[in-house]
Amino acid sequence: MSQPQVSATLVLRTPDPAATAALAASAGLSRATRLDRLRAGIPSPAVRAQALLVAAGLGLTVDHVTPWTVVVHGSARAVALLAASGRSLGSSVSSLPSLVPQAASVVVAGARIPHAPLAKQDVVGSDLLRAYSASPAPLAPGVGHPVIATLQYAGWDPADLTAYARATHLPSPAVGAFQAVSVDGASTTAVVDASTEVAIDQESIYAVDPYAYQRAYFVDGTVQGDVDAYYQMAADALTGPGIVALSVSWATCEQEFPAAAVAEHSAITALVATGVTVFAGSGDNGSFCEDPGRQHVYPDMVSYPASDPAVVAVGGTTLDTVGPVETAWGAPDDIAASGFSGSGGGVSGFARPPYQDAVAPASPYREVPDIAADADPVTGMVIVHDFGGGPEAAQIGGTSLSSPVSAALLTAELGSRGLTNGGVGDIHAALYAAPAGSFRDITVGTNSSYSAGTGYDMVTGLGAPHWHAIVDQLLRTPVVHARAVQTSRTIQLTVRARAGQDFLAWATGTGSPPACGTDLDLPAAPAAVVVPKDGVYQLWAQGYLGYQRCLTGTTTVVVDHVAPGISLRARASSPAGRTVAYSWAVSDAVSGVRSVNASVLRNGKPIWSGHSTGAGRVTLKGRLGSSYQLVVSARDKAGNLATSKRVLGVSYDDQSFRFSGGWSRATSHAAFGGRLVTSTRAGAAARAKAYGSTFSLLTTTCASCGIAEVFVDGRHVRDVSLYSRSYRPQSLVRLASFGSARLRSVVLVVKGAKAARSKGVVVNVDGLLAV
Numbered sequence: 001m002s003q004p005q006v007s008a009t010l011v012l013r014t015p016d017p018a019a020t021a022a023l024a025a026s027a028g029l030s031r032a033t034r035l036d037r038l039r040a041g042i043p044s045p046a047v048r049a050q051a052l053l054v055a056a057g058l059g060l061t062v063d064h065v066t067p068w069t070v071v072v073h074g075s076a077r078a079v080a081l082l083a084a085s086g087r088s089l090g091s092s093v094s095s096l097p098s099l100v101p102q103a104a105s106v107v108v109a110g111a112r113i114p115h116a117p118l119a120k121q122d123v124v125g126s127d128l129l130r131a132y133s134a135s136p137a138p139l140a141p142g143v144g145h146p147v148i149a150t151l152q153y154a155g156w157d158p159a160d161l162t163a164y165a166r167a168t169h170l171p172s173p174a175v176g177a178f179q180a181v182s183v184d185g186a187s188t189t190a191v192v193d194a195s196t197e198v199a200i201d202q203e204s205i206y207a208v209d210p211y212a213y214q215r216a217y218f219v220d221g222t223v224q225g226d227v228d229a230y231y232q233m234a235a236d237a238l239t240g241p242g243i244v245a246l247s248v249s250w251a252t253c254e255q256e257f258p259a260a261a262v263a264e265h266s267a268i269t270a271l272v273a274t275g276v277t278v279f280a281g282s283g284d285n286g287s288f289c290e291d292p293g294r295q296h297v298y299p300d301m302v303s304y305p306a307s308d309p310a311v312v313a314v315g316g317t318t319l320d321t322v323g324p325v326e327t328a329w330g331a332p333d334d335i336a337a338s339g340f341s342g343s344g345g346g347v348s349g350f351a352r353p354p355y356q357d358a359v360a361p362a363s364p365y366r367e368v369p370d371i372a373a374d375a376d377p378v379t380g381m382v383i384v385h386d387f388g389g390g391p392e393a394a395q396i397g398g399t400s401l402s403s404p405v406s407a408a409l410l411t412a413e414l415g416s417r418g419l420t421n422g423g424v425g426d427i428h429a430a431l432y433a434a435p436a437g438s439f440r441d442i443t444v445g446t447n448s449s450y451s452a453g454t455g456y457d458m459v460t461g462l463g464a465p466h467w468h469a470i471v472d473q474l475l476r477t478p479v480v481h482a483r484a485v486q487t488s489r490t491i492q493l494t495v496r497a498r499a500g501q502d503f504l505a506w507a508t509g510t511g512s513p514p515a516c517g518t519d520l521d522l523p524a525a526p527a528a529v530v531v532p533k534d535g536v537y538q539l540w541a542q543g544y545l546g547y548q549r550c551l552t553g554t555t556t557v558v559v560d561h562v563a564p565g566i567s568l569r570a571r572a573s574s575p576a577g578r579t580v581a582y583s584w585a586v587s588d589a590v591s592g593v594r595s596v597n598a599s600v601l602r603n604g605k606p607i608w609s610g611h612s613t614g615a616g617r618v619t620l621k622g623r624l625g626s627s628y629q630l631v632v633s634a635r636d637k638a639g640n641l642a643t644s645k646r647v648l649g650v651s652y653d654d655q656s657f658r659f660s661g662g663w664s665r666a667t668s669h670a671a672f673g674g675r676l677v678t679s680t681r682a683g684a685a686a687r688a689k690a691y692g693s694t695f696s697l698l699t700t701t702c703a704s705c706g707i708a709e710v711f712v713d714g715r716h717v718r719d720v721s722l723y724s725r726s727y728r729p730q731s732l733v734r735l736a737s738f739g740s741a742r743l744r745s746v747v748l749v750v751k752g753a754k755a756a757r758s759k760g761v762v763v764n765v766d767g768l769l770a771v
Contacts, residue, residue: 006079007063007184009107009224010051010070011231011263012043014270024272024310024426031242031422034275038238041273042067058082063184064228066235068270071184071228082106107224107263128208128381128405129412131324132373133466137211137415144420145177145213146244146411149233149276150201150404153221153250154194155187156180163391164203164384170210178202178214183229186218191386197249199385200396201404205247207381208408211415215243223263230267237274242422244414245407246271248280248311249400251303253289254349261304272310275423279407280306281399282315282369283344286330287449287458302368306399307348310426313368314403315460316343316375317442328445328452328459329376329397342447344399345369345458355428359456370431372442372460373402373409381405406465413467417475417551418503418543430473431462438470439463478503480526480541480553485591485637487561489533493526495541495553503543507550513540516550534560534590560591563642564634570646580648582630583617591637601629603691604741625652627692627741627771649771651698657686657765661750670729672698676766680706682752684763692770693741696732697748699764703727706754706761710735711747719751723758732769744770 014020020041023034051070055062058081060074072082129136137146158178165172180188202214217233219225237243254261272278283289283303306313316329330342348366360367374380377397384391414423442452442460450458479496493508505522508529526541536558542550567585586596593613600608600618603626610616622628628648635641654665654677661684663677676699677686695712701724710718717736724731735746750763 005073006076007071007073007224008060008079008082009228010055010072010082011107011227011266012047012051012068012070014041014043014068014266016041017266020273021269024269025429026425029275029425031240031275034273034422034425035238038273054082064232066231067238068231068234068267069228107227127321128374128409131319131321132409132464133468134208134409134413135416135468137209137412144241145211146209146415146420146423147215147241148205148209148212148404148407148411149215149217149243149246150198150205151226151229151246151248151250152198152201152216152218154192154198155190155218156195156198156202156216157189157191157386158202160199160383160385160391161202161206164199165206165210167384167393168207168382170206173206173210176213178216181215181217181232183217183219183232184225186220186225188216188218196383196385196387196396197400199383200381200398200400201247201249203383204381204401204404205408208405209412209415212244212408212411213241227263227267230264230271233276234267234271234274237271237276237422240421242274243276244411244419244423246276246278247404247407248278248305249403251281251283251306251344251399253301254304254307255289255301257304261308264305265308265310268305268308268310272426275425277407277410277423277425277427278305278308278311279314279403279410280308280311281344281375281401281403282306282313284316284342284375284398284400285344286342286447287344287346289344289346302346302348303344306344307350307366307368309350309353309366309428312406312427312431313344313370313461314399314406315345315369315372316397316399316402317372317460317464318376318445319374319379324440326372326374326440326442326460326464328372328442328447328457330445330447330459343369343372343375343445343459345447345450345461347458353428355432359432359462367456367458369458369461370428371406371439371462371465373406373464375399375402409465409467410471413471414475417471418497419475424474427470427474430470431465434462434470434473438466438473440466475551477551478541478543478553480539480555482539482555482557484556485558485560485639487559487638487640489531489559489561491529491531491537491539491557491559493529493539493541493555495526495543497543503551505544507542507544508540510537510539512538513542513552513554516542516544516552531559534562536590558591558638560588560636560638560640562588562590563640564588564593564636566632566634566642566644568630568632568644568646570630570648579619580622580628580650581617581619582646582648583615584630584632584644585615586612586632586634586642587614588634588636588640594635594637596632596634598630598632601631602626603743604629622650624650625656625688625690625768625770626650627690647694647771649692649769651767651769652688652690653767654765656768657688659765660685660687663765668700668729671700672730672766676700676764678762678764679750680752680761680763682750682761684750686748686765688746688768689743690746690768690770691741691743693739694737694771695735695744695746696769696771697735697765698767698769699731699733700727700729700766701731701733702762702764704758704760704762706758706763707751708763709749709751711749712736713745721755721758722763723755725757730766 380397662681705722
C-alpha cells in the first residue's frame with residue numbers, strides 16, 4: 001500500500017533579516033537599486049544546494065524552488081523528519097535548527113486558513129477614481145503595463161472579467177491582461193462559492209485601472225500555500241515586469257493564527273522588500289473577530305494579514321459620491337454585537353511599528369486599520385459573476401472591495417506618473433507623514449467598539465486617501481543633475497526618475513520652466529542645453545507622462561570657460577636694490593576663484609611658496625647677482641587655469657667681475673656700492689658668470705663714454721655704445737637676451753672706439769643684472 005504524500009515548504013534563512021526588513025520599509029527607491037540591495041539578502045545558492053541535498057537524503061521530491069524556498073513532497077514520515085528538529089508551531093510550522101542550519105522554518109501542509117465567503121448585495125457602484133483623487137493611467141501603447149497581484153482561495157472563470165468589461169462599457173481585456181498562477185498545484189478554474197471573492201478582486205481592479213495587468217495566485221487555503229505564494233510573487237517581482245501592488249481579501253482572526261503568522265510575516269516582508277505594496281482588508285466584523293464555525297468570538301481582535309506591520313490595512317466606509325462624503329461603515333449595534341459586519345479595526349498583537357508612533361504613542365501595539373475606502377454593500381460596486389445560473393450583476397461590498405480598490409487606485413496614480421515597472425514598496429511612512437489635506441478625514445460612524453473621529457481612529461485609520469497627494473510624497477519630481485560648475489556652454493543633463501518612474505519623452509531648457517506643452521517630437525532622453533555665454537543658469541527638464549502631462553525638475557549650473565584674471569606687481573628697491581617685493585591679485589567674476597598657488601624662484605630654484613584664494617604678497621631680501629621669478633597659478637571653480645610670471649633681478653657689484661688688460665677703480669657716491677671700475681684701454685676685459693635669460697650692464701653713461709664689445713659664452717653677440725649727452729649713474733644697458741634662463745659667461749671688452757658724438761672711449765662697469 002502506498003503511503004500518503006505530504007507537501008512541505010522549507011523556508012531558507014535570510015542572510016541579514018534586519019537589512020531585508022529595513023529594505024521592506026523603504027519607499028522611493030528605483031527598481032534597479034531595490035533589486036540590487038535585495039539580492040544581498042537572498043539565501044545563497046550554497047544554502048539552497050544544502051537544502052536540496054537534505055531533501056534528497058530524506059527521499060523527498062522537489063516540486064518547486066524559489067530564491068527563498070524549496071517546496072517538496074513525500075511520505076509523511078520523511079516530512080515529519082524534515083520538520084522534527086524544531087518546536088511545533090500549531091502543527092503547521094516548525095523551526096529547523098539542526099538538519100539545515102541555514103533554514104528558517106518548515107511549513108507543512110494541513111493547517112487551513114479560515115475565511116468566510118461574502119454575501120451578495122443589491123446596490124449601485126460609484127466613480128472611485130474621482131472619489132479618491134486618483135488619475136486614470138494612460139491606455140496608450142508603447143509603455144509597459146504595471147501588474148497588480150491578488151491571492152485567491154478559489155478558482156474562477158476569467159470570462160466573468162470579459163462580461164464585466166462588456167457590461168460596463170470598458171475595453172475588453174487585452175490578451176494576457178489576466179494571468180492565473182497555480183501555487184502548489186491549486187486549481188485556478190474550480191468555481192465554488194468563494195469564487196465571488198475572486199470576481200470582486202479582479203473586476204474592481206479592472207474598473208479602477210484597466211491599464212494594469214492582473215496576476216492572480218491561486219492557493220489551497222493552507223499556511224503553506226500562502227507562504228509559497230508570497231515567495232513566488234517575490235521571485236516573479238525580481239524578473240519583471242515588476243508587481244506594483246498585491247491585494248489580499250481573505251482574513252482570519254489574529255488570535256487563531258499566531259504561529260502561522262510568524263512564517264507569513266517573513267514571507268510578506270521579503271515580498272515588500274522587492275517593491276510590492278501589500279494591501280489587505282481589515283475584516284467585516286467591526287471590532288470583533290470570529291472563527292469560521294463561530295464557536296469563538298473575540299472582542300477587540302483584528303484580522304490577519306491586515307494586522308501585519310508590513311501590510312496596508314484597509315478599513316471600510318460608506319461612500320456618498322455627491323461631495324464626496326464618507327462615514328465609517330458599521331452595522332447597527334444589535335447586529336454588530338454578534339460580530340456580523342462593519343469596518344474591521346482594533347488593537348493587534350504585533351508591536352507598534354515606528355510609523356504609528358505619533359498616532360498611538362500610548363499603545364505598545366499596532367493599531368488597525370491604516371486607511372479606508374468604500375466597503376458598505378449599500379454603496380459598493382456592481383460585479384458580474386456566474387452564481388450558478390449564468391452571468392448576472394450583483395452589488396457587493398466589504399473590505400474585500402476596499403482592499404483591491406485601494407491597490408488599483410495606488411497603481412493607477414503611479415501609472416499616471418510613469419511608474420510602470422515595479423512598485424515603491426512599503427508606503428506606511430508616506431501615509432503617516434503625509435501633510436494636511438492628504439486624506440478625507442472620516443469623523444462619523446462606529447464599528448461597535450470604536451468611533452470615527454478627527455485624525456487617526458481604529459475604524460477608518462487615517463481616513464480616505466487622496467491618492468494624488470500620497471503619491472506626491474512617493475514620487476515628486478525627477479531629479480535633474482548637471483555638473484554644477486563647468487566650462488562647456490553645451491550642458492549635458494542626466495535625470496533620475498524617482499522610484500523607477502518611466503517617462504515617455506523629455507523637454508529641456510533654461511530659465512523658468514514653461515507649462516507642460518504638447519509632447520510632439522520630443523526626444524526619449526533629455527537633450528543637452530546650449531547657453532549663449534558664461535553665467536549662472538537654471539536648467540529644467542520636463543518628463544512627459546502623456547499628452548500635456550509632465551513633471552519638472554530643475555538644477556542650477558555655472559558656465560565659465562574663461563580663466564581667472566591675474567594682476568602681478570614686482571618691485572625692487574632700485575635697479576641694483578637688495579629688496580625684492582611681489583604682490584598679486586586674482587579675480588574671476590563668473591564662477592569665482594577656487595585656489596591660488598604662488599612661488600618664487602631664485603636663479604631657477606624654488607625658495608618660497610604660498611597658497612591663497614585671492615590676493616597676496618611676499619617681500620624677500622635679495623642676493624647680489626641673483627634673478628628672481630614669481631609664478632602665480634590660479635584656478636577658478638570651473639577648472640580653468642591661468643598662470644602669470646614676473647622676473648626681477650638684483651645686480652652683481654663690480655667686485656663680482658674679473659678684470660684684465662688695464663682697469664682702474666673710482667669712488668662715487670652715485671655708483672652702486674659707492675664705487676665702479678673704468679677703462680679706456682682697447683682690449684681691456686671684464687668677465688662675470690650670471691644666471692638668467694636677459695643680461696644688462698649696470699654702468700654710468702656719459703658724453704665721453706665709448707663702445708664695449710659683448711661676448712656671451714665665448715660668442716660675440718653685439719657692440720654697445722655707453723654714450724649719453726649727460727652723466728647718468730646706475731644706468732641699465734641691455735647686453736643680450738635669450739629664450740631660456742641658465743648660467744652663462746658674460747665678457748665685456750673695451751673696443752677703443754666711440755659713437756660719432758662721443759668725446760671719448762671710456763667704459764664704466766658698475767655691476768651686472770641678470771633676469
